[in-house]
Amino acid sequence: MELAIVSFGMLVLTFSVVQVGLVFYARSLAHVAATQAVNVARGYGSTDEAGRLKAWSFLERAGGGLRNPVVTVRRVGPDVTVTVSGSAISVLPGLRITVEQSAHGSVERVT
16 A cells, blocks of 8 residues: 555656656757757848748657647847747646747847
């Protein structure tokens, strides 16, 4: 009886630790995708679409650590902001954790 109670607790703890790791992995993927996209989108003569494609390209190569990703590129004046959001993989039933990371940069221009 005691072993069943302790085993259940250890199992929940193990899955919780794995879940935290998967959330941090998803956040890392979103951050890197946003950073790469903003670096491309802010280049001299570049477009928002080029940045968006760079983010999607990275996410496809990285695998499925970020579920249902959404890439948003916004250009306001001399600045570009890229936001990547999605869901972390869940090992705990019924748990859905959304992650969102942004990167910001100034558009390169000739001075």
